[in-house]
Amino acid sequence: MSNKQADVAVMDQYLRADTAPAMERPRTALAHVAPAVRHASESGAGDDGNPARHTADGALSLEEKPVTGLLTLRAGAHRESLATALSATLGLVLPERLSSESAGNEVCVRWMSPDEWLLSCPLQDAFDLECRLRSAIDGHIAIVNVSGGYSILNLSGSAAQNVLKKSTAYDVHPDNFMPGKVVNTLMAKAQVVLRCVESDRYEIIVRRSFADYLWLWLQRAGREHDLR
Amino acid sequence: MFLIHCPYCAEHREEDEFHAVGQAHLPRPPDPDAMTDEQWGDYLYFRKNPRGEHRELWVHAAGCRKYFNVARNTQTYEIYATYKVGDTLDLGDDPQAGATGSALNRRSG
Ligand SMILES: [Zn+2]
Numbered sequence: 001m002s003n004k005q006a007d008v009a010v011m012d013q014y015l016r017a018d019t020a021p022a023m024e025r026p027r028t029a030l031a032h033v034a035p036a037v038r039h040a041s042e043s044g045a046g047d048d049g050n051p052a053r054h055t056a057d058g059a060l061s062l063e064e065k066p067v068t069g070l071l072t073l074r075a076g077a078h079r080e081s082l083a084t085a086l087s088a089t090l091g092l093v094l095p096e097r098l099s100s101e102s103a104g105n106e107v108c109v110r111w112m113s114p115d116e117w118l119l120s121c122p123l124q125d126a127f128d129l130e131c132r133l134r135s136a137i138d139g140h141i142a143i144v145n146v147s148g149g150y151s152i153l154n155l156s157g158s159a160a161q162n163v164l165k166k167s168t169a170y171d172v173h174p175d176n177f178m179p180g181k182v183v184n185t186l187m188a189k190a191q192v193v194l195r196c197v198e199s200d201r202y203e204i205i206v207r208r209s210f211a212d213y214l215w216l217w218l219q220r221a222g223r224e225h226d227l228r
Numbered sequence: 229m230f231l232i233h234c235p236y237c238a239e240h241r242e243e244d245e246f247h248a249v250g251q252a253h254l255p256r257p258p259d260p261d262a263m264t265d266e267q268w269g270d271y272l273y274f275r276k277n278p279r280g281e282h283r284e285l286w287v288h289a290a291g292c293r294k295y296f297n298v299a300r301n302t303q304t305y306e307i308y309a310t311y312k313v314g315d316t317l318d319l320g321d322d323p324q325a326g327a328t329g330s331a332l333n334r335r336s337g
Contacts, residue, residue, distance in 0.1 A: 098239070114292065170242070183291070185291060
């Protein structure tokens with residue numbers, strides 16, 4: 001087992017908390033947005049200094065999450081083994097088509113494809129979780145840490161659905177897109193993982209090279225609601 | 229808006245999410261060594277280009293990234309049905325699947 005963990009560490013981009021040298025919190029894809037806005041507007045940055053925009057009346061809010069742990073899980077024929085490991089490790093069932101399973105606010109597994117899932121967790125837990133899953137798994141399964149590759153945006157408020165309607169062709173009406181549902185789709189031509197977290201609260205996971213573009217798009221789309 | 233049904237996501241999605249890949253149902257010859265160069269060349273390079281009903285492979289590129297089969301009309305762009313790789317679908321002589329093929333999609337699950 002210890003051998004197994006050593007093999008993983010070579011490939012992993014984030015070390016465990018007890019072995020990692022003290023490092024600054026990694027920069028998000030939109031880290032450059034926050035300081036520029038603090039000059040222009042007092043309320044530009046979120047509590048953690050992450051970029052955020054709000055309307056005065058609270059009808060719309062857009063912010064980027066700090067860098068989050070993301071693990072891609074893939075399992076074809078041995079999907080039962082992954083399901084067992086996930087339930088033993090996190091107490092979560094493997095989500096079915098277009099759905100997600102959450103444990104608290106920080107951990108969520110999303111269905112991506114019939115043989116692929118995306119797990120999010122706090123960044124500092126990603127390596128340990130990966131190791132625990134690997135030791136619990138018995139079969140042909142791939143786990144890849146993709147934490148550094150994405151930006152996660154939160155879009156919320158009563159006007160959020162309207163902003164989504166301007167940005168994606170996917171039907172985001174609550175009858176079709178209810179809390180917990182996850183779709184891989186296009187938003188302003190950029191590929192995203194869109195999840196309805198709860199009513200009027202959406203999560204958008206986008207490749208970090210598209211994050212700046214999508215941020216500007218959503219900011220512009222929110223202008224009619226006085227997003228600033 | 230042109231909606232295509234992905235049999236893996238089991239939903240109709242905007243056509244921008246998909247790419248056409250080419251003719252479907254091209255089984256790899258079981259014994260390539262026994263083939264003439266001409267037969268092998270035909271397998272590799274020659275494709276049907278019918279006007280009318282055609283079977284194609286498409287991929288849900290911006291969605292689940294799975295390949296699936298589409299039975300469609302190259303003249304009217306009508307999609308009779310979509311179905312998973314490995315499945316077969318007999319439309320008969322006169323496809324009665326409806327404008328979007330959604331009735332058949334539901335049946336093929
Ligand atoms: Zn799909």
